[in-house]
Amino acid sequence: MSQNNRITIAKRVVQELKEGQVVNLGVGIPTLIPDYLGDKHVFLQSENGLLGMGPTPPEEDINMDLISASKQPITMEIGASLFDSSASFAMIRGGHVDAAVLGALEVDETGEIANWAVPGQTILGVGGAMDLVAGAKKIILTMSHTAKNGNAKLVKKLNCPRSGVRKADMVITEHAVFKFVDGSMELVEILSDLTIEQLKEITEAEFTYSPELLEA
Amino acid sequence: MKKLIDKKEFLQYINDGDTLLVGGFGLSGTPLTLIDELAASSKKELTVVSNNLGEEGKGLGKLLFKKGQLKKAAGSYFTSNRDAVQAWSDGELEIELIPQGTLAEAVRCGGAGIGGFYTKTAVGTKLAEGKEEKEIDGETFILEKGIKGDVALIKALKADKYGNLVYDHTGLNLNGVMATAGKTVIAEVDEIVEVGELSPAEIVTPHVYVDYIVMSSYVKTGGKYVESK
Numbered sequence: 001m002s003q004n005n006r007i008t009i010a011k012r013v014v015q016e017l018k019e020g021q022v023v024n025l026g027v028g029i030p031t032l033i034p035d036y037l038g039d040k041h042v043f044l045q046s047e048n049g050l051l052g053m054g055p056t057p058p059e060e061d062i063n064m065d066l067i068s069a070s071k072q073p074i075t076m077e078i079g080a081s082l083f084d085s086s087a088s089f090a091m092i093r094g095g096h097v098d099a100a101v102l103g104a105l106e107v108d109e110t111g112e113i114a115n116w117a118v119p120g121q122t123i124l125g126v127g128g129a130m131d132l133v134a135g136a137k138k139i140i141l142t143m144s145h146t147a148k149n150g151n152a153k154l155v156k157k158l159n160c161p162r163s164g165v166r167k168a169d170m171v172i173t174e175h176a177v178f179k180f181v182d183g184s185m186e187l188v189e190i191l192s193d194l195t196i197e198q199l200k201e202i203t204e205a206e207f208t209y210s211p212e213l214l215e216a
Numbered sequence: 217m218k219k220l221i222d223k224k225e226f227l228q229y230i231n232d233g234d235t236l237l238v239g240g241f242g243l244s245g246t247p248l249t250l251i252d253e254l255a256a257s258s259k260k261e262l263t264v265v266s267n268n269l270g271e272e273g274k275g276l277g278k279l280l281f282k283k284g285q286l287k288k289a290a291g292s293y294f295t296s297n298r299d300a301v302q303a304w305s306d307g308e309l310e311i312e313l314i315p316q317g318t319l320a321e322a323v324r325c326g327g328a329g330i331g332g333f334y335t336k337t338a339v340g341t342k343l344a345e346g347k348e349e350k351e352i353d354g355e356t357f358i359l360e361k362g363i364k365g366d367v368a369l370i371k372a373l374k375a376d377k378y379g380n381l382v383y384d385h386t387g388l389n390l391n392g393v394m395a396t397a398g399k400t401v402i403a404e405v406d407e408i409v410e411v412g413e414l415s416p417a418e419i420v421t422p423h424v425y426v427d428y429i430v431m432s433s434y435v436k437t438g439g440k441y442v443e444s445k
Contacts, residue, residue, distance in 0.1 A: 047316065048241045049386045062439030064244050065373075065387030071242040073439065082385055084392035084420070085241075085267075086324040089317030093337060117342075124304060124311055125295030126343065131317030134336040165340040165356070 001144040005174035008191055009142050011036045012172050013101055016140055018042075022051065024092065024132060026102035026115075027070045029142040033101060043077075045097055047128045049088045052080025069128065092128070093135040100136035102129065104143045104171070105160045106153050109205035111167030111180030113141065114160035123161070133164040145173035145202055152204035154178070154185075175199060179210060186210035219379045220408060220429045223249055227257050229400045229428070230367050233287075234259075237323060237365035237394040238266040243275045245387030247371040247404035248441055249433040254369075255279050263288040265323070265363055267316060267390055269300045283308060290363075292316035313343060318360050320393055325362030327396025327425075332361040368398025371432075372421065375405040376412070379426030380419045388420060395425045402428045406435075 010032035017023060017033075017040060024045045025033055034044065034055060044053040047069045054075035057063075062073040076082075083091075091097060104115040113133055117123040133139060147153055154171065170188075171178050176199055177189040185207040190199060230236070236254075240246030251270070254262075255278035262279070268291055270276035279286040280299045288310035294300045303309035314322070315337050325333055334357035338344045348359040370391040372381035381403055383391060395401050403426050434441040 046386070048244075048389050059438075063385065064436070064440050065384035067241070067244050067386055071244070076385075082388060084388050085316070085320035085390045086393045089320050093317050093321075093335065122295070122301055122305065123342070124301055124313060125293040126313055126315050127293045128316040130315040130341060130343065131337045134339070135317075161342050163341060164336075164338065166336075 001174060005144070006032055007036070008174055009172050012177060012191060013140055013142060014038070014040065016170065017099060021098035022096065024097050024100045024136060026100065026129070026132070028103040030101040030103065031070060045088075045091065046074070047085075047088050047092060047131075049083050049085060050074075050076065050080060051083075051091070052077040054080070089128070089131055092131050095135055095137055097132075097136045099138040099140060100132040101140045101142060102132060104141040104153075104168075106155050106158050107141055107143070107168055107171050107205075108155050108158050109185045109207065110183045111169070111185070112158055113139070113163045113166075113168050114158045115141075115163050117161050119160055130163050133166050139166070139168045139170075141168045141171040143171065143173055145175045152202065154203045154205040156204055156206070175202070178207060184208060188212050219426065220377070220431075223253055223430045223433065226250060226402045226428055226430055227253060227259065229402065230254065230259055232259055233261045234366040235263040235265065237363070237368040237398050238264055238276060239368075239370040239389060239391030239394045240270070240275065241267055241386070241389040243270060243441065245371050245383065245389045245391055246270065246275050247369045247402075248275060250369045250402060250404050250430060251275055251278060252433070255281060255285070260284045261287045263290065265290045265319075265365060267291050267319065268293045269297045272297055272299050280309070288312065290314055292319050315343065319363070320390060322360055322363040323390065323393040323397045326364035327393060330362050332359050334359055363397065365394070365398045366400065368394045368401045369404070370395050370401065371404050373405065374407045374409055374414065375403055375426070375429045376409050376414050376423075378411050379403065379423035379429060380414055381405070381421035381426060382414055382418050383420055392420055395421045400427050401425055402430060404430050404432050406432050
């Protein structure tokens, strides 16, 4: 996916975040979000033990003991706090994080999430994915609409192993925004120049049209 | 009791076949000196509980240099260390994958005398296979057991001579809980100060948990750890 498409997704996620929310950003596209928050302020939670993550420091201020969950050097905002991993995951698993913005391999038409393992490949990493899926108040998935080989990633039924029984609230791709409402997928907005018919061709999952789309 | 020991001395507290809890997140907040000594030793059949196995050839990754030194690794993320993935696919390394929050809580429980806990994390996934399920107030949880170790190897910024510890920012990571869950706890530190120099409010790990202190052989240059002595 092009950098422009990744930025389109990041900017659209920002519209979903509310001033003052506590937000955890997964690896990949979500890490672009801080650059597009504009005037909106959210508290970024990093699961390795920080609430109030600030931007990347200049080279001379890098401290490898002040890093993000993606292991990148970061800074702390004024008002930030530090805590150990168990307190950090208590925050996540206890439902104190307002939104988690996560990458995903697949999502099915009911909102079931696969974001940790690919079938047939070695499954040796899960990180905090399952904790975030189980515990965040709202889950926003960011992903390319299709795989590199053109296969659908918004599918009827997951091919990849699921990350939990908890379902996503939204998925945002370079082409469209969908919400999951009562176990079904609704198209909220088209972000690219695709027609609805073209969108249906690259989306295996069945979706309906949200009232928000019809009003637009 | 004198807690400050030489970096060569701590190996006597580790036996073949032991389970070691090792702090760190990638190479951050990682007891690199203790790991170097361990990797250079003849200790074998070890089980390591850690978030990940360092990086290829760095940190805990060094325990993969000698066949048979590391028998099993339990943690949340091994995909980024290709040596670990290779050792696993060659059948030379057992891996137990644990969600990161479950790992942290299990070690906290292990250190707090709690046998296990019920969590929603991983319910309905491959990582819940074989685990007891329980309905509590209409929601499904799985039972995860507490984790304890024979020896914990942790990294702090500073210790006082009693063994009270303070940490460097996110270098705290799993070190804080691991300090509570090892039968023997060895803390690698950048600096040791006199008792009374640390403010009681800044101490994260009280000295009761810490058995031995080893000075780090690494210094941070340009924000990164470089071996110095």
